[in-house]
Structures are given as C-alpha cells and as structure tokens.
Amino acid sequence: MSELKLIFAGPVGAGKTTAINVLSDKPSLNTDAAVSDVTAARKATTTVAMDYGSLALSDSQKVHLYGTPGQMRFRFMWDLLANDLAADCAGLVLLIDNTRASPYRDLKYYVQEFSNLIARKKLIVGVTRSDLRSEPKLAEYEGWIEELGLQAEVRFIDARSKVDLVKLLQDFVGEEAQADWQQLLDDAEQAPERSVADSPAPESPVSDYLGENIVMKDSIVDDVLNIKGVQGAALATDMGDIVTSSLDDTELDDFIGFMAGIVPVFEQVSDLGRVRSVVLKSERNDNVSVYVEEEQVLGVVSSNRASVRILRQQLDDLLQWG
Structure with missing residues (x-):
C-alpha cells in the first residue's frame, strides 16, 4: 500500500488534536495529559508526545497524520517528527488560533522552529477560531507571510469540519494521491460529529486583538x-x-x-x-x-x-x- 504523511503543528489549543481526530478513519491516538500550568485556563488536557491518525484515500493508499505537542517543553518531539518519523512528509499544516492576543508572534515563532522542514516542504497556514474573533484578517496574515519571506497559502478553517480538512489535504497530496476527492468530500459532508477532547471549552478566553504589541496588566x-x-x-x-x-x-x-x-x-x-x-x-x-x-x-x-x-x-x- 502506498503511504503519505502530513504534520500538524501550532500552539496549544489551536486545534491539532481535533483536526486529526476528525480527519481520521478511526479515533486517533492521543497522548494527552492533565494540564498543571497556565494552559489550564484554556483546556483541561494537552498533548505531551504526539497525536496520530490515518485516512484511507483509496484501497491502495492512505495518509498518516501526525500532530506535535504545542508546548516548548515537548519540543524534542518537533525534531523527532520533522527530522525522523515524518521527515518524508508531504508538508506542514501550521494551525494558528485567531483568538490569541498576538497571532503574529505564534506564526513567527513556529515558522522559525520548523524552518528546516518548511525550506524543503509545502506549508499551509490554517487559521482557526475565526468564528469567535474575526481579527486579524486574512490580508494581515498574507502580509506577515510575505514579510517572513515564505511561499505559503493562508486559509481560515474550522478544525472541527471534515470538509475543510479534506480540502486542505487535497491541496497537499492531490497530485500524489490515488483518490476520488469528490467522493471523499461527499463522505465528509455526511460524517457524524466526533467527540473531540482537545477543543477549548466554550468559556475559554478570547483575547483582545493587540497586533504585535502586548500590554502587561498589573495582574x-x-x-x-x-x-x-x-x-x-x-x-x-x-x-x-x-x-x-x-x-x-x-x-x-x-x-x-x-x-x-x-x-x-x-x-x-x-x-x-x-x-x-x-x-x-x-x-x-x-x-x-x-x-x-x-x-x-x-x-x-x-x-x-x-x-x-x-x-x-x-x-x-x-x-x-x-
């Protein structure tokens, strides 16, 4: 069987675990642990090793989906995935949470951390949670991508939507895939909602958009x-x-x-x-x-x-x- 690979990266709560769980044929493998640091304000658990799932594109081909932990203390897994387990991946999906105070900082940070992989593989930036805060706009992200000297597409997606994710996957592996994409999209339309443990709680914080400037409150x-x-x-x-x-x-x-x-x-x-x-x-x-x-x-x-x-x-x- 022919096999392809794709890596999902980005900050805690951006939707990596959710996306892989939704896109996979079967419930994905998650290495979540209870949160004991400042992340607890946003979600109860976080990935500590990696997420893994797979999707059959046809009877003879499937794509392996790998998700990195978001926190720096687990960054050894970033190197392991990018340079070993999935070094031959089709590319990197960088998920950015639009509700954080300065998404630009996240974009710049993760682009730097995965620069070696981005230099040789395709990059798509998926902006999540734009339904909760509409700024920054798509044009701002495109300007930042240009400023960082990258060739990458930016799109707003819902990490809970299998249709959004299948379309994203098609852009990565469409030329290499032996897949009936229309059938995959039709199946995605009919897919039942899957419980996703890593989605931020409804009351999780939505910060004011501050551009590149961060204001530290007395608190x-x-x-x-x-x-x-x-x-x-x-x-x-x-x-x-x-x-x-x-x-x-x-x-x-x-x-x-x-x-x-x-x-x-x-x-x-x-x-x-x-x-x-x-x-x-x-x-x-x-x-x-x-x-x-x-x-x-x-x-x-x-x-x-x-x-x-x-x-x-x-x-x-x-x-x-x-």
Whole structure:
C-alpha cells in the first residue's frame, strides 16, 4: 500500500488534536495529559508526545497524520517528527488560533522552529477560531507571510469540519494521491460529529486583538506566581519605575528597575537587534529574568532549577491569552 504523511503543528489549543481526530478513519491516538500550568485556563488536557491518525484515500493508499505537542517543553518531539518519523512528509499544516492576543508572534515563532522542514516542504497556514474573533484578517496574515519571506497559502478553517480538512489535504497530496476527492468530500459532508477532547471549552478566553504589541496588566504579577518555580515578580515602566511587585526585597525591585534602563543600551551596543529578554542565571541562588514589552518590563525571580526557556513560553502563553 502506498503511504503519505502530513504534520500538524501550532500552539496549544489551536486545534491539532481535533483536526486529526476528525480527519481520521478511526479515533486517533492521543497522548494527552492533565494540564498543571497556565494552559489550564484554556483546556483541561494537552498533548505531551504526539497525536496520530490515518485516512484511507483509496484501497491502495492512505495518509498518516501526525500532530506535535504545542508546548516548548515537548519540543524534542518537533525534531523527532520533522527530522525522523515524518521527515518524508508531504508538508506542514501550521494551525494558528485567531483568538490569541498576538497571532503574529505564534506564526513567527513556529515558522522559525520548523524552518528546516518548511525550506524543503509545502506549508499551509490554517487559521482557526475565526468564528469567535474575526481579527486579524486574512490580508494581515498574507502580509506577515510575505514579510517572513515564505511561499505559503493562508486559509481560515474550522478544525472541527471534515470538509475543510479534506480540502486542505487535497491541496497537499492531490497530485500524489490515488483518490476520488469528490467522493471523499461527499463522505465528509455526511460524517457524524466526533467527540473531540482537545477543543477549548466554550468559556475559554478570547483575547483582545493587540497586533504585535502586548500590554502587561498589573495582574500579570499575580498570574506569573502560578508558574512552577517562580518566587516573585515585579512590573516596571521602561524608565525603571516599579508599578507593582510581589517581591519583599526592595533591592531586587531596584535591580529590575535598573535592568529596565540597561536593556536599551544592550540594543545600541550589540548586533542582537531588539532585545526582548535578559536572563541572569545562578548555580546557587535564584535566577532573575527580565522581559521587555512596549514601554513595560517584567522582572521574574525563579528557582535555579526551573528552566528559563519553559518559563519564557509559559509567560508568553499568559500574555497571549490576556
């Protein structure tokens, strides 16, 4: 039997598990686990290894469907799928959740992470949940794709719609497939709804669209304390004035304020471009991470045993979900 492969990637809650479960002939294999971090505000479980399903295109051909976990801490699976298990795939479906605060950041991040695969395979960007928030518009995504130097189609899809997914699949493997696409579409029209565990709850957050700019509210200090390993945090202006803080040590507050003023100097004297974060790591004491947004700086004190990369992504998730 001839076999094809397709990879689905994107942030938590964008619809990867849902799409694979809906598209598969049989209930897909999911490696979901209960959520214990900031993702819990959006969904109860998340993929920790991969999703897998398959769809028969004909009696002699089928397509294997692989879904990556969305969180950075499981990114080893991204490399395994893109460079080993599905390295010979037809392409990458990048699902982007239109209800997050800055979909552009997600697009840019995942394009960078899967750049080696995108350089040799076809890419289609599927924007989900546009029924809940219509911005950004399709034209904005197309502009971002051009800005990132990519050749890729962007389309708004419903990850729960088998018709949408069959049409997407046809664009990827149509030339290689031995399939009656009209029959597959007719079958998709008649397909019963399948229970999909990874769909965000109806009350899951829909953030205000902020373009590329993220605004940190005062409540971010309390929210970030829920991240494992965080000892305290302080929000400051880009001039170093503390807005709010959970730190008991005024010297730490002063240091974070000082770092807020130093970051622009880093940008001026280095070739790093825009500096979004500075991390000071210690083998014996806590780590201090300073994250820079528009006219705002968040300082986070965390255990030296906690991963600063995971902390960065969890903070991004907090900001993306408002």
